[in-house]
Amino acid sequence: MTEDLVSILHARGQRVTPQRLVILRSLREHGGHVTAEEICRSIRDDLPGTSVPTVYATLDLLVELGLTRKLDVGVGYALYDARTDPHQHTVCRRCGRVDDLEYKLDREGLTRATEAAGFRADAAELVVAGLCADCVQAPSQ
Amino acid sequence: MTEDLVSILHARGQRVTPQRLVILRSLREHGGHVTAEEICRSIRDDLPGTSVPTVYATLDLLVELGLTRKLDVGVGYALYDARTDPHQHTVCRRCGRVDDLEYKLDREGLTRATEAAGFRADAAELVVAGLCADCVQAPSQ
DNA sequence: ATTGGTGCAAATCCTTTGCAATAGC
DNA sequence: GCTATTGCAAAGGATTTGCACCAAT
Numbered sequence: 001m002t003e004d005l006v007s008i009l010h011a012r013g014q015r016v017t018p019q020r021l022v023i024l025r026s027l028r029e030h031g032g033h034v035t036a037e038e039i040c041r042s043i044r045d046d047l048p049g050t051s052v053p054t055v056y057a058t059l060d061l062l063v064e065l066g067l068t069r070k071l072d073v074g075v076g077y078a079l080y081d082a083r084t085d086p087h088q089h090t091v092c093r094r095c096g097r098v099d100d101l102e103y104k105l106d107r108e109g110l111t112r113a114t115e116a117a118g119f120r121a122d123a124a125e126l127v128v129a130g131l132c133a134d135c136v137q138a139p140s141q
Numbered sequence: 142m143t144e145d146l147v148s149i150l151h152a153r154g155q156r157v158t159p160q161r162l163v164i165l166r167s168l169r170e171h172g173g174h175v176t177a178e179e180i181c182r183s184i185r186d187d188l189p190g191t192s193v194p195t196v197y198a199t200l201d202l203l204v205e206l207g208l209t210r211k212l213d214v215g216v217g218y219a220l221y222d223a224r225t226d227p228h229q230h231t232v233c234r235r236c237g238r239v240d241d242l243e244y245k246l247d248r249e250g251l252t253r254a255t256e257a258a259g260f261r262a263d264a265a266e267l268v269v270a271g272l273c274a275d276c277v278q279a280p281s282q
Numbered sequence: 283a284t285t286g287g288t289g290c291a292a293a294t295c296c297t298t299t300g301c302a303a304t305a306g307c
Numbered sequence: 308g309c310t311a312t313t314g315c316a317a318a319g320g321a322t323t324t325g326c327a328c329c330a331a332t
Contacts, residue, residue, distance in 0.1 A: 015306050015311060036297080051314045056297065058312095074213035074266075076322090077296055090260050103254040106247060110269065113244040118274030119231050125215075126267045128251065133259030156286060156331050177322080192289045197322065199287095217297090218321055 001025055008065050022046045023058045024082075027068060033079040033089075033098045073098055073127045088125070092132035101128060142166055149206050163187045164199045165223075168209060174220040174230075174239045214239055214268045229266070233273035242269060 002021045009016050026042045027034060034042075036055050043050055059080050062068035071079040073091040079098060088101040105124055114121045143162045150157050167183045168175060175183075177196050184191055200221050203209040212220040214232040220239060229242040246265055255262045 013307095017306070017312065019313075049314075052296095053298070053315085054313055072213060072215040090255060090258065090262070092260075093263075099258065099260070101254055101258070101260075103251060105267075110244060113242055114231060114269055114271070117231065117240065117242065118277065119233075119240075119242075119269070119271055120277050121231070121269045121271035122234075123271070124267060124269045126246075126265060128255055128260070128262045128265045130255070130260055130262035130264070136259065136261050154332095158287065158331070160288075190289075193321095194290085194323070195288055 001028060005062075005065070005067060008067075014061075018047060019050055019054055020058050020061070022050075023055060024062055024067060027062070027080060027082040031082065033071060033081050035077055035079060037077075039080070071098070071125070074129075088128070090128045090130065090132070092135055093129055094131055094135040094138075097132045097134075099132070101126075142169060146203075146206070146208060149208075159188060160191055160195055161199050161202070163191075164196060165203055165208060168203070168221060168223040172223065174212060174222050176218055176220060178218075180221070212239070212266070215270075229269065231269045231271065231273070233276055234270055235272055235276040235279075238273050238275075240273070242267075 002024050005020065005024050006016050009020070022043050023039055026039055026046075030038075030042065036052070036059060039059070040050065040052060040055050043055075059068065059070070062080075063070045066084065067082075069081040069084050071081055071089060073079065073089055075091065075096055075098070083100070086105070088103045088105070090099050090101045091097070103126065105126060110121065110124060143165050146161065146165050147157050150161070163184050164180055167180055167187075171179075171183065177193070177200060180200070181191065181193060181196050184196075200209065200211070204211045204221075207225065208223075210222040210225050212222055212230060214220065214230055216232065216237055216239070224241070227245070229244045229246070230239055231242045232239050244267065246267060251262065251265060
């Protein structure tokens with residue numbers, strides 16, 4: 001499940017550590033959007049004593065390697081997403097729930113708009129805020 | 142320059158305080174994307190002693206009233222924008238510069254995608270990351 | 283006169299840093 | 308054995324809280 005990470009690390013001359021393998025596996029098994037703290041808790045069984053700084057450092061590395069996406073949806077902490085293909089996100093203003101949004105950005109239009117400004121874009125993140133299906137139903141407040 | 146705020150506050154039965162007027166005026170005079178801390182400094186002349194919590198509370202209020210937009214572009218702190226008409230943003234990975242991006246989201250497509258999920262959207266923010274014109278030119282690193 | 287707003291200081295929260303100890307290679 | 312990684316504790320920085328005072332209505 002983490003063979004790709006192993007070969008990338010080898011290719012880059014970086015070390016294959018259990019922390020790196022376990023964190024990526026946890027991310028992939030979870031499948032959704034996870035906080036660093038949730039990763040910490042979820043790997044406690046496999047690797048007791050893994051430190052918070054290590055989790056952050058590893059997540060940063062995975063992002064750099066293109067194996068993970070770091071999401072900032074404005075909830076005050078970062079979310080990590082093992083799904084790296086193009087998709088967007090919704091965030092519920094009431095309950096904070098974050099879901100995938102299958103929506104295609106108009107890449108051509110975006111490229112045109114950014115190049116007009118001399119900007120060299122390498123990523124685009126769309127966050128749609130509002131009320132999730134559950135909270136729309138809910139009594140209110 | 143802040144008559145709209147005065148009438149909204151009256152209509153809502155809220156108080157018209159110098160802090161509220163000065164902060165909105167500062168935001169509008171600046172025109173760009175400002176941090177809470179920059180607001181604090183910029184109003185020091187008009188209203189010495191204005192506290193940080195007041196600035197945050199006022200900015201929150203202005204956002205709620207629809208007179209300001211709060212931006213989270215992933216730089217670790219919020220930016221406030223007096224421009225509230227639909228537009229998006231670019232953020233430079235190297236120098237952190239944030240600029241307006243004139244790009245029209247496909248509202249219809251977005252509505253379709255979010256409604257399919259039962260989500261009631263009320264705002265959409267697109268942040269494009271990359272290198273700004275200056276940093277593209279720059280020697281590198 | 284009421285009570286919503288403000289200022290102050292301290293707390294909170296996520297994330298990063300410094301440094302010694304450890305473990306990949 | 309060499310040095311990248313790790314763990315620990317502590318620092319950092321943006322934002323929020325609690326509470327007494329003040330000022331807008």
